[in-house]
Amino acid sequence: xxxxxxxxxxxxxxxxxxxxxxxxxxxxxxxxxxxxxxxxxxxxxxxxxxxxxxxxxxxxxxxxxxxxxxxxxxxxxxxxxxxxxxxxxxxxxxxxxxxxxxxxxxxxxxxxxxxxxxxxxxxxxxxxxxxxxxxxxxxxxxxxxxxxxxxxxxxxxxxxxxxxxxxxxxxxxxxxxxxxxxxxxxxxxxxxxxxxxxxxxxxxxxxxxxxxxxxxxxxxxxxxxxxxxxxxxxxxxxxxxxxxxxxxxxxxxxxxxxxxxxxxxxxxxxxxx
Numbered sequence: 023x024x025x026x027x028x029x030x031x032x033x034x035x036x037x038x039x040x041x042x043x044x045x046x047x048x049x050x051x052x053x054x055x056x057x058x059x060x061x062x063x064x065x066x067x068x069x070x071x072x073x074x075x076x077x078x079x080x081x082x083x084x085x086x087x088x089x090x091x092x093x094x095x096x097x098x099x100x101x102x103x104x105x106x107x108x109x110x111x112x113x114x115x116x117x118x119x120x121x122x123x124x125x126x127x128x129x130x131x132x133x134x135x136x137x138x139x140x141x142x143x144x145x146x147x148x149x150x151x152x153x154x155x156x157x158x159x160x161x162x163x164x165x166x167x168x169x170x171x172x173x174x175x176x177x178x179x180x181x182x183x184x185x186x187x188x189x190x191x192x193x194x195x196x197x198x199x200x201x202x203x204x205x206x207x208x209x210x211x212x213x214x215x216x217x218x219x220x221x222x223x224x225x226x227x228x229x230x231x232x233x234x235x236x237x238x239x240x241x242x243x244x245x246x247x248x249x250x251x252x253x254x255x256x257x258x259x260x261x262x263x264x265x266x267x268x269x270x271x272x273x274x275x276x277x278x279x280x281x282x283x284x285x286x287x288x289x290x291x292x293x294x295x
Contacts, residue, residue: 051269064266071249078235082170083228089171090178097183115176124237127169132160166238177227185220186212218289225282229275246270
């Protein structure tokens, strides 16, 4: 039997030495954190914000994915009006920096939502059946989550749109000929094929949101970055603090990237079968 050629992209030069180097550096830093009391104290303080970072990322990304899919489906609608609404939303939101959007939602959108709620429930408030909601009752964490949801939904909508449009139109026509409804065509024909195209950029957006979740610290939300800012401002140990902050973020982002890459490889393996 003739020798099989080596798979493209799997030559000896492609061995992940970068990952070996990162793991080695990570181990050295872990030893330093264990052995050095200052680094250990910084790590314990900053690590208290990991739960908030993970919560903001998971909830924000889940909501952004749902909203992004809805916007993408509007953009693929037969209605010109719905398509224009979708395009308008995507172009406007993508053009606003995430930090500006965060401030706008937190200090303009949230008070507007509270005012609208109080206006709609005014009869109940006047009757003593309900209490007016104050702006301070609107959690800063949820304001940040809503801002991330809105900001990322515009990018995710484009990912979904490109993935759905990558499906061969002939297969959709064949599904129509079989009498499948629009929902069943999407569920059984379009989405299973589109997800192979959608997953890689969607996973990249997920990793990016882990990093952008650090922006919530400007609102005082106690995530990793905010805990680092508080410790550094009180101890003036900026080098140690932000080295630990960087270390934790790298663990989260690189670990998540490697896990998602394995999922992507498994998806490709199933396709080859």
